[in-house]
Amino acid sequence: MTRTPLLQVDHLTMRFGGLVAVNDVSFTAYDREITAIIGPNGAGKTTVFNCLTGFYNAPVGRLKLTGARGEFLLERMDGFRIAQQAGVARTFQNIRLFPRMTVLENLIIAQHNVLMRASGYTLAGLFGLKSYRDAERDAIDLARLWLDRLGLTSQADWEAGNLPYGSQRRLEIARAMCTRPVLLCLDEPAAGLNPRESAELRELLIEIRDQHKIGILLIEHDMSVVMGISDHIVVLDYGRMIAGGTPAEVRSDPAVIRAYLGEEETDQIPPEVAGDLHQEGRI
Amino acid sequence: MDVRALLKDAGLAAFVAFMLALPMIGFQTVDVSGGHGITVVTRFGDVAITVALVLVGRIALGLLDNTSWRLPILLVSAAIAIGMPFVKNPYPVITNLSVMAAAVIAIRATWLYFGLSAVVERDEGNRLGDAAAFVGRWFGPVFVIFAVIFPFLPTTSRYLLDLGILVLTYVMLGWGLNVVVGLAGLLDLGYVAFYAVGAYSYAIIAHEFGWSFWACLPLAGLFAAFFGVILGFPVLRLRGDYLAIVTLGFGEIIRIVLLNWSSFSGGPNGISGVPRPSFLGMPFTANPPEGTTSFHQFFGLDFSPEHRIVFLYYLILALALVTNSFTLRIRKLPIGRAWEALREDEIACRALGINPTNTKLTAFAIGAMFAGFAGAFFATRQGFISPESFAFIESAVILAIVVLGGMGSQIGVVLAAVLLIGIPEFFRELAQYRMLAFGAAMVGIMIWRPRGLLAHRDPSIRLPEAAKAGADD
Numbered sequence: 001m002t003r004t005p006l007l008q009v010d011h012l013t014m015r016f017g018g019l020v021a022v023n024d025v026s027f028t029a030y031d032r033e034i035t036a037i038i039g040p041n042g043a044g045k046t047t048v049f050n051c052l053t054g055f056y057n058a059p060v061g062r063l064k065l066t067g068a069r070g071e072f073l074l075e076r077m078d079g080f081r082i083a084q085q086a087g088v089a090r091t092f093q094n095i096r097l098f099p100r101m102t103v104l105e106n107l108i109i110a111q112h113n114v115l116m117r118a119s120g121y122t123l124a125g126l127f128g129l130k131s132y133r134d135a136e137r138d139a140i141d142l143a144r145l146w147l148d149r150l151g152l153t154s155q156a157d158w159e160a161g162n163l164p165y166g167s168q169r170r171l172e173i174a175r176a177m178c179t180r181p182v183l184l185c186l187d188e189p190a191a192g193l194n195p196r197e198s199a200e201l202r203e204l205l206i207e208i209r210d211q212h213k214i215g216i217l218l219i220e221h222d223m224s225v226v227m228g229i230s231d232h233i234v235v236l237d238y239g240r241m242i243a244g245g246t247p248a249e250v251r252s253d254p255a256v257i258r259a260y261l262g263e264e265e266t267d268q269i270p271p272e273v274a275g276d277l278h279q280e281g282r283i
Numbered sequence: 284m285d286v287r288a289l290l291k292d293a294g295l296a297a298f299v300a301f302m303l304a305l306p307m308i309g310f311q312t313v314d315v316s317g318g319h320g321i322t323v324v325t326r327f328g329d330v331a332i333t334v335a336l337v338l339v340g341r342i343a344l345g346l347l348d349n350t351s352w353r354l355p356i357l358l359v360s361a362a363i364a365i366g367m368p369f370v371k372n373p374y375p376v377i378t379n380l381s382v383m384a385a386a387v388i389a390i391r392a393t394w395l396y397f398g399l400s401a402v403v404e405r406d407e408g409n410r411l412g413d414a415a416a417f418v419g420r421w422f423g424p425v426f427v428i429f430a431v432i433f434p435f436l437p438t439t440s441r442y443l444l445d446l447g448i449l450v451l452t453y454v455m456l457g458w459g460l461n462v463v464v465g466l467a468g469l470l471d472l473g474y475v476a477f478y479a480v481g482a483y484s485y486a487i488i489a490h491e492f493g494w495s496f497w498a499c500l501p502l503a504g505l506f507a508a509f510f511g512v513i514l515g516f517p518v519l520r521l522r523g524d525y526l527a528i529v530t531l532g533f534g535e536i537i538r539i540v541l542l543n544w545s546s547f548s549g550g551p552n553g554i555s556g557v558p559r560p561s562f563l564g565m566p567f568t569a570n571p572p573e574g575t576t577s578f579h580q581f582f583g584l585d586f587s588p589e590h591r592i593v594f595l596y597y598l599i600l601a602l603a604l605v606t607n608s609f610t611l612r613i614r615k616l617p618i619g620r621a622w623e624a625l626r627e628d629e630i631a632c633r634a635l636g637i638n639p640t641n642t643k644l645t646a647f648a649i650g651a652m653f654a655g656f657a658g659a660f661f662a663t664r665q666g667f668i669s670p671e672s673f674a675f676i677e678s679a680v681i682l683a684i685v686v687l688g689g690m691g692s693q694i695g696v697v698l699a700a701v702l703l704i705g706i707p708e709f710f711r712e713l714a715q716y717r718m719l720a721f722g723a724a725m726v727g728i729m730i731w732r733p734r735g736l737l738a739h740r741d742p743s744i745r746l747p748e749a750a751k752a753g754a755d756d
Contacts, residue, residue, distance in 0.1 A: 084636030
């Protein structure tokens with residue numbers, strides 16, 4: 001199978017005041033592949049996501065998306081247009097469902113742009129024209145598909161905020177999928193899941209990749225998920241990309257081991273600093 | 284039962300009541316006959332009565348925690364509430380206060396005795412099939428039928444009809460603001476500005492160009508919507524408190540401009556002689572101008588000034604019902620769902636490709652449009668408008684109606700408008716205690732229904748029943 005590049009990140013740099021959160025990061029995510037971004041806390045993973053999805057405007061770098069909907073330079077687009085036109089959907093580290101709306105409503109809102117056009121920007125909808133009713137039925141069908149897949153059909157009228165945590169995580173993924181994206185960005189989808197739920201998540205992601213035929217970009221700390229399903233891994237540390245490759249390559253990369261486990265030689269710390277630290281009881 | 288804690292609690296309440304009542308009730312300034320200034324009259328008897336009522340009431344409320352006391356208290360308080368008006372008593376104030384207090388205790392006792400609170404608490408959890416939904420389902424049609432036959436009820440006087448018009452105006456304003464605050468979650472403290480824009484557009488256009496009410500009504504809505512967009516643009520990035528402050532300022536700007544731009548708006552003198560509405564071109568006057576037929580002549584009725592009042596009543600009822608059905612309809616359309624989603628989480632909305640700018644602006648525009656319609660109605664009803672009618676307190680009352688009713692609840696707005704506008708009127712005989720009853724009602728609602736009278740939200744869309752049945756295997 002030939003690999004088609006879906007997202008090309010070139011020299012992405014993002015600063016907050018004096019702090020360089022992302023420093024000259026370049027990588028490529030391929031279509032129908034799962035690309036994982038890993039790294040210790042504060043490595044700049046979520047910042048990369050926020051630049052990609054338009055929450056931050058990166059001053060340096062190019063983010064080129066070549067999907068089924070055409071070619072887009074994401075760094076030049078408004079936040080909501082990236083989801084609306086380019087077809088990049090995302091989930092959040094701390095779940096952002098619409099908690100007081102029902103599960104079904106959450107999935108219908110994700111199809112807002114399709115329905116908005118079908119409702120003639122509200123006018124046709126107000127008069128209940130057939131074209132709108134059809135579009136609404138299609139939207140319900142798509143939502144129904146995901147409800148069935150996640151086993152949430154009987155909870156369709158529950159408030160999303162009342163769902164168990166694991167279901168909320170999966171519902172957020174389903175909601176992102178209902179926007180019919182070409183690239184799905186998941187920010188720590190396995191956080192807070194138990195081993196069984198995390199296994200279910202792996203299955204779901206593989207299914208999305210293989211059956212819905214889209215690319216997935218994944219930030220994750222749970223190594224069983226990352227190593228188990230990723231096709232390609234990008235490792236960030238202090239905003240820099242320190243490694244990239246298949247799971248096997250990354251696992252044996254000395255730079256990665258150093259970033260995760262720290263330096264082996266502690267005597268690199270100058271003696272006077274080590275003394276201070278010792279006095280403060282930090283070592 | 285802990286008698287000491289109960290007495291301590293009641294004593295504390297009585298003490299607070301005493302501290303409040305002493306300055307407010309205990310002393311009254313009256314004119315000295317002959318115009319020689321004023322003198323102070325003490326009313327310590329009234330203070331003692333008030334404190335005693337609070338003490339007894341508080342003990343009764345405390346006893347309600349004990350199951351075995353609930354029924355006796357329910358019976359006694361109901362008996363007091365019903366029987367007190369028939370007892371001869373030199374102080375009408377005592378009658379009114381004790382009836383009110385006994386009624387509140389009786390309601391509370393009924394609530395606990397029949398276990399209604401359990402129903403409500405369950406409803407806070409999952410809020411399906413609860414008491415509020417039941418009330419919502421049945422109250423709506425009953426209210427509409429009552430509102431339609433209201434002018435023809437034998438008990439309806441001219442005064443009650445005017446009160447009905449006033450309440451309906453606030454219901455309409457509440458429903459309009461509900462779009463902005465309840466659905467889109469944009470806290471708007473300057474809503475009365477759009478009401479003013481609507482009123483002044485009608486008054487000025489009718490005055491300058493002689494257009495009829497029906498031609499001006501859409502224009503008034505359009506102008507108000509336009510001002511809604513003007514307000515919307517600068518506040519797009521603001522949320523919560525900051526948004527509230529800017530909208531508050533906007534409301535004041537409009538009022539102050541109207542107050543000072545005398546050549547345009549008449550300044551503090553306002554605009555008088557605003558044309559009255561006509562029924563299909565037939566005026567409601569005893570002697571119509573040359574060439575026109577007045578309403579009573581056409582229908583062969585005797586002239587009565589009440590015809591116009593009844594017509595105004597139905598006009599505002601129709602406007603309010605249009606507002607309501609429009610809101611209910613649009614809530615089930617993509618734009619309405621996007622408003623609610625925006626209220627829940629703006630960041631998630633952007634991540635789903637919803638344009639927050641357009642969504643917010645439409646909410647402002649549509650909310651403002653309804654205020655504009657209500658404003659045009661207000662102008663034609665009063666026949667006179669001035670900036671005084673559009674002070675901040677109006678915005679506050681409308682917002683209070685929306686919040687007390689339960690954000691986003693259409694029926695809740697009706698209940699709250701009846702309470703907030705009706706209560707001060709019904710307790711007019713209480714004279715200076717009137718606003719006390721008003722405040723007590725607001726405190727009571729917020730204690731017992733902190734999320735509003737009817738904090739029930741119907742899903743805007745459901746799965747077809749067949750689909751659900753298949754899943755519950």
